[in-house]
Amino acid sequence: MMPAKPRLVRVLDRTAASATITIDGDVVQAFAGESVLVAVLAHTTRLRTHEVDGAPRAGFCLMGACQDCWVWLADGHRIRACTTRVVDGMAVLTGPPAGPADA
Amino acid sequence: MTVLRVNTAIVGGGLMGCWTALMLRRRDPGHCVCVIEKGKVGAQASGVNYGNLRIQGRHPGQLPLSLRAASLWERLPDLIGEGCEFDATGHLYAARDDAREIAKVETAARQASEAGLATELLDARALAQRWPWLNGFSMASWSPRDAIANPRLVTPAVARAARAHGALIHEDTAVHGAARTGAVFRIDAAGGLTIEADTLINAAGAWAPEVAGWFGEGAPIVPAGPPQFVTDAVPYFIRPSVQAVDGTVIFRQVRQGHVVVAGYPRSPSDPVANRAPVDARKIVNAMGHLLRAVPALEGATLLRVWSGIEGYLPDMLPVIGPSGTTPRLVHAFGFCGHGFQLAPGVGDVLADLVLEGSSRTPLDRFSIGRFADGSAEVAEHFTREFDRSLQVQAVAHPGAQRTR
Amino acid sequence: MHSTVIVGAGPAGMAAAVVLARAGEHPIIVDEAEQPGGQVWRKPAAPLQPALARILGRAAAAEHEQAHAEFASIAASVDHRPRHLAWNLQGGELFVIEHRRIRPLRYGALLLATGATDRLLPVPGWTLPGVFSLGGAQTLLKDQGALIGRRVVFAGASPLLYLAALQYKAMGATVVAVLDTTALPEKLRATPALAAAAPRVLARGLSYMARLRAGGVAIFHGVTALGIEGQDYAERVRFRCSRGAEHDLAVDAVALGFGLRAETQLLDLAGVPLAFDVDFRQWLPIVDGDGRAAPGLYAAGDGCTIGGAAAAAISGRLAAYAILADRGVAVPATEVAMLRARLARLRAFQRALSRAFAWPAHWLADARDDTVLCRCENVTVGVVRAAVAAPLGPREVNRAKALTRCGMGRCQARFCGLATAELMAHALAAPVATMGRHRSQAPVKPIPLDATLVDEDTP
Numbered sequence: 001m002m003p004a005k006p007r008l009v010r011v012l013d014r015t016a017a018s019a020t021i022t023i024d025g026d027v028v029q030a031f032a033g034e035s036v037l038v039a040v041l042a043h044t045t046r047l048r049t050h051e052v053d054g055a056p057r058a059g060f061c062l063m064g065a066c067q068d069c070w071v072w073l074a075d076g077h078r079i080r081a082c083t084t085r086v087v088d089g090m091a092v093l094t095g096p097p098a099g100p101a102d103a
Numbered sequence: 104m105t106v107l108r109v110n111t112a113i114v115g116g117g118l119m120g121c122w123t124a125l126m127l128r129r130r131d132p133g134h135c136v137c138v139i140e141k142g143k144v145g146a147q148a149s150g151v152n153y154g155n156l157r158i159q160g161r162h163p164g165q166l167p168l169s170l171r172a173a174s175l176w177e178r179l180p181d182l183i184g185e186g187c188e189f190d191a192t193g194h195l196y197a198a199r200d201d202a203r204e205i206a207k208v209e210t211a212a213r214q215a216s217e218a219g220l221a222t223e224l225l226d227a228r229a230l231a232q233r234w235p236w237l238n239g240f241s242m243a244s245w246s247p248r249d250a251i252a253n254p255r256l257v258t259p260a261v262a263r264a265a266r267a268h269g270a271l272i273h274e275d276t277a278v279h280g281a282a283r284t285g286a287v288f289r290i291d292a293a294g295g296l297t298i299e300a301d302t303l304i305n306a307a308g309a310w311a312p313e314v315a316g317w318f319g320e321g322a323p324i325v326p327a328g329p330p331q332f333v334t335d336a337v338p339y340f341i342r343p344s345v346q347a348v349d350g351t352v353i354f355r356q357v358r359q360g361h362v363v364v365a366g367y368p369r370s371p372s373d374p375v376a377n378r379a380p381v382d383a384r385k386i387v388n389a390m391g392h393l394l395r396a397v398p399a400l401e402g403a404t405l406l407r408v409w410s411g412i413e414g415y416l417p418d419m420l421p422v423i424g425p426s427g428t429t430p431r432l433v434h435a436f437g438f439c440g441h442g443f444q445l446a447p448g449v450g451d452v453l454a455d456l457v458l459e460g461s462s463r464t465p466l467d468r469f470s471i472g473r474f475a476d477g478s479a480e481v482a483e484h485f486t487r488e489f490d491r492s493l494q495v496q497a498v499a500h501p502g503a504q505r506t507r
Numbered sequence: 508m509h510s511t512v513i514v515g516a517g518p519a520g521m522a523a524a525v526v527l528a529r530a531g532e533h534p535i536i537v538d539e540a541e542q543p544g545g546q547v548w549r550k551p552a553a554p555l556q557p558a559l560a561r562i563l564g565r566a567a568a569a570e571h572e573q574a575h576a577e578f579a580s581i582a583a584s585v586d587h588r589p590r591h592l593a594w595n596l597q598g599g600e601l602f603v604i605e606h607r608r609i610r611p612l613r614y615g616a617l618l619l620a621t622g623a624t625d626r627l628l629p630v631p632g633w634t635l636p637g638v639f640s641l642g643g644a645q646t647l648l649k650d651q652g653a654l655i656g657r658r659v660v661f662a663g664a665s666p667l668l669y670l671a672a673l674q675y676k677a678m679g680a681t682v683v684a685v686l687d688t689t690a691l692p693e694k695l696r697a698t699p700a701l702a703a704a705a706p707r708v709l710a711r712g713l714s715y716m717a718r719l720r721a722g723g724v725a726i727f728h729g730v731t732a733l734g735i736e737g738q739d740y741a742e743r744v745r746f747r748c749s750r751g752a753e754h755d756l757a758v759d760a761v762a763l764g765f766g767l768r769a770e771t772q773l774l775d776l777a778g779v780p781l782a783f784d785v786d787f788r789q790w791l792p793i794v795d796g797d798g799r800a801a802p803g804l805y806a807a808g809d810g811c812t813i814g815g816a817a818a819a820a821i822s823g824r825l826a827a828y829a830i831l832a833d834r835g836v837a838v839p840a841t842e843v844a845m846l847r848a849r850l851a852r853l854r855a856f857q858r859a860l861s862r863a864f865a866w867p868a869h870w871l872a873d874a875r876d877d878t879v880l881c882r883c884e885n886v887t888v889g890v891v892r893a894a895v896a897a898p899l900g901p902r903e904v905n906r907a908k909a910l911t912r913c914g915m916g917r918c919q920a921r922f923c924g925l926a927t928a929e930l931m932a933h934a935l936a937a938p939v940a941t942m943g944r945h946r947s948q949a950p951v952k953p954i955p956l957d958a959t960l961v962d963e964d965t966p
Contacts, residue, residue: 007637007740007759011678012558012652033552038651045740046636051336051360052885056739058636060882060922062643062655063546064539065624065770067917067953068882070335076402077955078335082643083539100236100340100399143906144899150909255909263898272899335917335953383595383602383949387609387960394957404953406917 008041019088037081109135112300115307116140118149121261122450128268141277145258151411153365156250156444164468166218172448183264187256194249197240204348212244309414311436318429327369328410330385334403336360352392367488372412379410419482423469512614517545519620519808519823526827528581535586547816594950607958616830623809626768632735641764656760662686663764664864669715690729697863704856765866775947783940790944798826818853872933881923883916903943920945
């Protein structure tokens with residue numbers, strides 16, 4: 001599936017090391033040290049869907065207060081995308097990984 | 104000054120008081136009943152408890168009352184017109200590989216079956232088969248009839264139903280004092296309100312001893328609450344409510360995905376300052392116990408902690424029944440953290456007492472007189488499930504005897 | 508036991524650390540971010556630092572650099588702990604988490620300099636991807652070198668609308684419009700007070716507007732009926748201008764902000780009383796002029812009283828001097844007096860600003876029922892109104908939370924609490940202060956369930 005057109009724009013060159021991460025399995029080029037939120041929203045338009053109504057969400061306050069941008073790592077841990085830094089090899093999920101319910 | 108004349112006045116708009124008002128009105132539409140609540144209905148222990156509608160594992164003396172309550176919970180929408188997230192999820196009373204814990208579960212299962220509650224004893228293999236995500240328990244008693252409900256919603260819903268049936272509900276109305284003159288109780292409340300009643304029900308929770316004191320009796324209430332917390336929403340997979348026999352962790356998951364958790368030991372709470380502090384170390388401990396029981400929750404987060412101001416009595420049994428000093432004064436308090444499930448049964452039983460003078464449900468164990476004559480025992484739970492300071496408080500009361 | 512622990516390495520916390528370090532103390536400064544600076548003085552990651560002057564403008568960049576240089580000069584005397592969240596405060600212990608390790612910190616004095624976030628007002632469509640907080644739009648640029656979109660509308664009630672719009676324009680974004688919900692006459696009325704308190708700050712603010720206009724950016728004052736539309740992300744902004752005409756702008760991002768809201772959760776957990784401030788229309792802790800909140804407990808910066816970065820830095824210094832004075836250390840009386848006077852002027856300026864850029868709380872009176880009020884739990888305006896109207900309905904916000912889940916989610920009512928109170932006040936025709944405020948509960952932000960407690964002194 002083609003990701004929807006991302007809206008968030010990187011405007012300054014990062015000379016820092018690039019990092020390869022996966023977002024829902026898609027291999028994506030990002031930068032070490034940038035926020036997971038930027039890495040995801042420079043790739044697609046949403047971070048997650050809301051638990052209650054399934055509507056797309058993309059975070060809001062961008063400073064760790066609104067808690068709207070919690071996503072998942074493939075190991076099941078949750079991270080707040082706007083305050084978590086990209087590390088090479090990170091596997092990010094925009095929905096919960098398969099749990100016991102799906103086993 | 105306003106004088107309100109009623110048949111029955113209920114001090115305390117918690118779950119007990121509101122169910123009692125509803126049952127009185129349902130059974131006798133001519134019976135004039137008034138609930139007087141210092142704050143908002145269901146805002147204290149009734150509203151902030153864990154939400155367990157557990158029947159099994161109770162003191163056997165409570166099982167008839169608990170079963171009577173269960174049959175009312177199962178008709179909740181008929182009775183109050185709202186569901187309040189009632190869900191017959193079943194309850195697992197689970198033992199680790201420990202002879203004493205196993206014996207306790209086996210005893211609970213036997214007592215349940217004697218009282219007419221169907222339970223099933225499951226070994227480790229059966230547990231692994233049915234709930235493969237559950238870890239660390241060697242056996243458990245499974246009670247499919249046990250349930251959960253949302254405590255935040257229930258009391259206001261019961262109060263609305265009681266009001267719709269004609270009960271008077273006075274919120275934000277503290278009671279300053281009460282006395283019985285002739286055959287009439289006179290209750291002085293905030294805002295110059297005076298209520299005259301034939302019958303007075305003391306359902307004031309952790310604040311009930313003060314009311315009892317106006318009539319020359321008392322009970323050694325220890326205000327306390329368990330540390331509780333809720334996780335963020337995770338995909339629903341925990342169907343039953345699970346309770347470790349040692350009390351280190353009790354958990355359930357709501358349909359929206361949040362896991363609600365309680366764990367002992369309980370901490371003191373302060374009914375005067377209206378505060379129920381939560382010890383951060385206990386929360387972190389309970390988080391660890393939860394993850395040992397359900398490793399699949401490893402990636403989840405802690406959202407919010409709370410406790411409550413619950414009234415405990417040293418023998419871990421409530422006071423339900425007539426006063427020892429005053430005719431037509433009836434007590435219902437001190438539910439020791441397990442009153443949520445009992446509440447509709449208590450309401451129905453109090454309606455028996457008020458309308459018929461006696462109840463078919465046995466109440467002898469719950470008499471307030473046990474604290475006057477020194478026959479109350481200190482339950483074995485008190486040595487494990489409470490902070491030491493609370494144990495000392497309970498044992499120090501002259502009406503309490505230390506036993507094994 | 509540590510002598511002083513500071514929570515927050517923003518302007519207030521940094522300035523306090525400088526005073527304490529120069530007095531020979533070794534404070535611990537606990538901060539959630541990777542870099543010191545808080546939101547306003549956020550230090551960009553190294554590759555972005557050369558662009559700072561381009562983003563901020565030369566004057567602001569110089570202030571920024573000076574603050575960081577001062578903080579760097581005391582690095583050896585300060586135990587700066589980045590990526591540490593202070594999540595609970597009880598019984599004289601501050602519980603701090605870093606990664607999955609929880610440490611209790613005992614302290615002689617605790618200074619809470621927790622800052623502020625944007626205050627928000629729910630408008631239709633504000634949960635759509637592409638809609639971000641105004642402060643967040645700036646933080647993203649400073650911290651990440653990224654823009655929230657290419658075609659951006661800045662909307663709300665705040666002088667920062669103009670600054671952020673300029674910053675975005677400078678970095679290549681198309682600023683579609685600035686939609687200021689406050690009317691021009693209100694701002695003109697506040698001008699004398701603003702000029703009296705801080706003429707240079709006022710002049711700087713006016714120059715932002717002038718530069719935007721010169722650059723061809725449409726500025727609308729007195730905007731109403733604001734709403735954001737789009738299928739899966741923000742695509743259009745609709746509003747009514749002060750002349751009554753309906754407008755519809757094509758966008759790909761919206762920055763939304765209505766002033767600042769103090770982060771008071773830790774103060775609340777510590778039992779410090781809060782009072783409703785009629786100008787800022789929010790609950791602020793009761794402290795003395797130097798930030799004393801309780802014995803051993805101090806507060807400074809926007810988490811204490813809304814004042815902006817310059818006021819925050821001064822209040823941080825004053826709180827640090829209060830800590831020293833309360834220990835019996837001699838403090839420079841002349842400097843303290845001067846700081847108090849400057850702080851009073853800057854705070855008076857912010858008060859005047861709060862009137863010039865009043866948040867349109869009255870919008871809640873006729874907000875659409877289907878507007879999401881609580882983003883976390885997805886509770887709508889209509890659900891809360893219905894609860895209020897029901898028999899035995901809620902009469903204050905905590906009860907509304909218990910009955911409707913509004914304010915019960917991950918953010919602990921940071922972004923819906925004030926609006927919920929205004930909504931209920933309108934529904935009940937009661938003063939907003941009587942609607943109360945959401946009681947704080949630990950953890951102040953979510954923490955991982957697999958965190959464990961480690962000893963205070965374990966490295």
